[in-house]
Structures are given as C-alpha cells and as structure tokens.
Amino acid sequence: KSKVSVIETWLRKHRLLYVGATRHPFIHSIRDGSVDVSSFKRWLEQDYIFVRAFVPFVATVLLKAWKESFDATDMDVILSGMASLNDEFAWFNKEASKWGVSLTNVAPQKANLDYCRFLESLMSSEVEYTVAITAFWAIETVYQDSFAHCLEDGSNTPEELRDTCQRWGNDGFGQYCHALQSIAEHHLEKASDDVRKRTEAAVLDVLEYEVAFWNMSQGDT
Ligand code: HMH
Numbered sequence: 001k002s003k004v005s006v007i008e009t010w011l012r013k014h015r016l017l018y019v020g021a022t023r024h025p026f027i028h029s030i031r032d033g034s035v036d037v038s039s040f041k042r043w044l045e046q047d048y049i050f051v052r053a054f055v056p057f058v059a060t061v062l063l064k065a066w067k068e069s070f071d072a073t074d075m076d077v078i079l080s081g082m083a084s085l086n087d088e089f090a091w092f093n094k095e096a097s098k099w100g101v102s103l104t105n106v107a108p109q110k111a112n113l114d115y116c117r118f119l120e121s122l123m124s125s126e127v128e129y130t131v132a133i134t135a136f137w138a139i140e141t142v143y144q145d146s147f148a149h150c151l152e153d154g155s156n157t158p159e160e161l162r163d164t165c166q167r168w169g170n171d172g173f174g175q176y177c178h179a180l181q182s183i184a185e186h187h188l189e190k191a192s193d194d195v196r197k198r199t200e201a202a203v204l205d206v207l208e209y210e211v212a213f214w215n216m217s218q219g220d221t
Contacts, residue, residue, distance in 0.1 A: 006188040007134075007181060010200055014207065021207045022145040024214040030165065031149060033156040036218075040161070041099055043217035045106040048092045050213070051085065053116040054139070057123055058082050061136050064129035069187070074133070077179045081140070084176075091167060098160075111216035115209040122202070130187040134199045137180040138206040143168040144177045 004012075011018055026043070029035040058081060065074040096103045108116065122132055147169035150157045157165055167173075188196060 005185050006196065007137075007185050010203060014204060017204065017207045017211075021142045021210040021214075023149065024146070024211065026214040026218050027146045027149060029218075030157055030161055031155045033158050035158070035161065037099075039218050041101050042219065043214075044092070044095060044099060044101055044164075045103060046109060046112045046213070046216060048096070048103045049106060049108045049112055050115060051088060051092070053119050055082070055085055057119045057132075058085065058136065060123040060125075061129075061132045064132055068129040069183075071183075071186075073179075074183050077176070077183060078133075078136075081136075081176065081180075084173075088167070095164065109216050111209070111212040115213055118205060118209055128191075128195055128198075130184070130191045130195050131199045131202050133180070133187060134184040135202045135206055137177065137184045138203045139210075140173075140180060141177045142207070142210045144173050148174065 026035070026039065029039070058078065062075060062078045062082065065078055069075070092103060095101075121127070122135055147165040147167070149155070149169075150165040151162070151169045188199060191199065
C-alpha cells in the first residue's frame with residue numbers, strides 16, 4: 001500500500017475549501033467568457049498590490065531555506081520563483097496599460113489588506129521554514145490550478161485574457177508548483193506534530209484568503 005502524502009491528505013480532507021479557492025465564480029466567468037471587465041480590472045489592480053507584499057514574503061522564505069534546509073535545491077527553486085516575480089512586475093505594467101488601468105495610487109481593499117497582513121505574520125523569524133514554504137506552495141498553487149482551468153480544452157476564455165491565464169496556468173509554472181510541493185512535503189514528513197498542525201492551519205488560512213480575494217475582485221466584499 002503506497003503511503004498518501006501529508007499534503008494529499010489535507011487536500012482530500014479540505015476538498016470543498018480547495019475547490020472553492022480554485023474554481024471560484026470569478027474563475028468560471030473567465031473560463032466561460034462572461035467575465036465583467038470592471039471585475040477583471042479590479043483584480044489586476046489589487047493583485048499588483050498583493051504581489052508587492054508577496055516579494056518580501058518570498059525573501060523571508062529564501063532566508064529560512066538558507067538557514068534551515070540542508071538541501072541546496074530548496075534555494076534554487078525559491079530563487080527561480082523570485083526571478084519570475086521580477087518578470088511579473090513588468091507583466092503587470094504591460095497588462096495595466098493594455099486595460100487602461102493605473103497601478104499607482106490604487107487603494108488596497110479590505111480583503112487584500114487582510115491577506116497582506118497574514119503574509120506579514122508569516123515573515124516573522126518565529127515562523128518555521130516548514131510553515132512558510134508550505135504556505136508559499138499553497139499561494140502559488142491556487143493561482144496555478146485556477147488559471148490552468150481557464151486554458152483547458154472546452155474553455156471559452158476570451159483572447160485578451162489568455163495572457164493572464166498563461167502567466168500562472170502554463171506548464172512551467174505547474175512544474176514549479178510541483179517542485180515547491182515536493183520540498184514542502186519533504187519538510188512536513190520530518191516535522192513535529194505541532195509544526196504540522198500549524199502548517200495545516202496556515203494552508204487553510206491561505207485558501208480562505210484566496211476565496212475572499214476572488215470575492216473582492218467581483219465587487220463582493
Ligand atoms: C492573491 N494569490 C494572489 N495573487 C497571486 N499573484 C498569487 C496568489 C500567485 O502568485
């Protein structure tokens with residue numbers, strides 16, 4: 001009998017919440033082409049603010065990998081994630097001008113502020129690497145799974161939104177998420193029950209913040 005991984009167990013246990021975060025009505029609306037342009041623009045503006053806060057979070061994950069992991073590939077994978085975040089800022093600027101959106105002086109909405117505050121709590125040196133790297137995996141995976149769904153056969157995603165879906169839904173990003181999952185799983189296997197419990201709670205928090213973030217994009221805060 002093959003052993004089910006810790007992460008796989010959590011995904012089964014919290015299936016409804018995971019599906020809620022990755023198959024949100026906003027994602028369905030992109031996939032079926034009924035998406036409201038103002039919702040998409042709101043998502044773009046707010047996500048730019050989120051990614052600004054995400055970079056320092058990833059920096060702390062990198063710092064923890066350097067201090068707490070003896071496997072050099074952890075740092076390689078995290079660093080590749082940081083490098084793609086650098087490209088992402090250029091992409092946000094290009095996308096914003098395509099939609100006639102200005103990314104400066106956007107006020108963060110409550111769901112975004114709450115999520116950014118949560119990220120900041122994970123940046124503390126008191127938060128173990130296992131908790132941080134697993135939360136990182138969850139954050140990236142929600143976007144990967146959501147946007148890949150909009151590119152599957154049978155989807156009706158409008159041409160002008162395909163670039164956005166490709167950004168997170170492409171195979172390379174999928175492989176990167178799998179690499180993060182293997183790293184997280186490896187550390188979870190060795191973790192104490194206490195750290196495991198706190199990691200599970202952090203993953204659930206991520207999924208809830210992601211649902212609230214999609215709700216906010218639809219103007220439903
Ligand atoms: C809200 N979650 C949110 N924004 C993102 N850009 C990602 C996850 C993936 O990086």
